[in-house]
Amino acid sequence: MSIELWYWPQIPGRGEFVRLFCEAFQLDYTDMAREQSADALVEHMHSLEGIRPFAPPYIVDDEVVIGQTALILQYLSDKEGLGSGEMEIDLQLFQLQLDIADFVEEIHSVHHPVANELYYADQMEAAFEKAAHFRGQRIPKYLIHFDNALAANGGPFMLGQQPTHVDTSLFQIMEGLDYMFPNYMKEMQGTWVNLEGLQGAVPEIEPLADYLASERRMEFNEDGIFRHYEELDEQ
Numbered sequence: 719m720s721i722e723l724w725y726w727p728q729i730p731g732r733g734e735f736v737r738l739f740c741e742a743f744q745l746d747y748t749d750m751a752r753e754q755s756a757d758a759l760v761e762h763m764h765s766l767e768g769i770r771p772f773a774p775p776y777i778v779d780d781e782v783v784i785g786q787t788a789l790i791l792q793y794l795s796d797k798e799g800l801g802s803g804e805m806e807i808d809l810q811l812f813q814l815q816l817d818i819a820d821f822v823e824e825i826h827s828v829h830h831p832v833a834n835e836l837y838y839a840d841q842m843e844a845a846f847e848k849a850a851h852f853r854g855q856r857i858p859k860y861l862i863h864f865d866n867a868l869a870a871n872g873g874p875f876m877l878g879q880q881p882t883h884v885d886t887s888l889f890q891i892m893e894g895l896d897y898m899f900p901n902y903m904k905e906m907q908g909t910w911v912n913l914e915g916l917q918g919a920v921p922e923i924e925p926l927a928d929y930l931a932s933e934r935r936m937e938f939n940e941d942g943i944f945r946h947y948e949e950l951d952e953q
């Protein structure tokens with residue numbers, strides 16, 4: 719049975735982390751709100767009973783209904799036997815996926831430093847200040863952390879030759895940062911070589927190459943998580 723993925727249809731957002739994994743490993747999934755509508759997503763969320771996901775993305779896999787991007791990826795990876803097969807290592811992969819979730823939250827808060835409910839235009843001044851700290855401190859701290867982890871098994875993927883959910887997610891992080899901060903990322907080129915290697919290797923996973931070249935792969939845009947505002951990328 720096809721896994722239902724429920725996520726906002728207009729943005730790549732956090733849903734793209736789930737899509738990339740499903741596409742790379744050819745899991746049968748249906749992108750429900752892209753086939754139906756954002757209204758259908760809201761209606762579906764409200765129809766859920768019991769312990770419900772707080773926010774999209776969430777998946778419905780038969781009886782299993784779960785949100786939280788990192789948890790979804792860990793669940794699918796476990797279920798499909800796409801981890802390392804060793805508990806300690808799989809927990810470390812999950813740990814990295816949670817680090818990625820933290821980073822994604824911080825990335826979003828660069829253009830929304832005051833409140834998620836306000837428009838970017840209403841918090842530009844704070845965003846400008848936040849972006850300078852983010853580029854100076856937080857991006858290097860996170861990317862060096864991921865880069866060091868990649869070095870442990872010699873790359874190009876986190877487990878060496880075997881790609882996992884962490885690799886498809888880190889690919890999206892690198893693509894997103896290139897879109898959001900093109901000047902900064904260009905200037906820093908060569909600082910995180912293992913991540914740059916991964917960014918080149920992930921699109922070579924064959925089914926993923928087809929997806930990335932297809933119309934289903936959504937462009938980054940200024941409603942999503944990775945947004946390009948020139949003033950936030952000033953050096």
Ligand SMILES: N[C@@H](CCC(=O)N[C@@H](CS)C(=O)NCC(=O)O)C(=O)O
Pocket residue numbers: 731732733773774775785786787788819
């Ligand atoms: N920690 C959650 C965050 C989920 C989340 O913030 N989803 C966004 C879209 S990317 C949303 O719709 N949030 C609604 C809200 O926070 O009220 C995850 O990693 O999946």
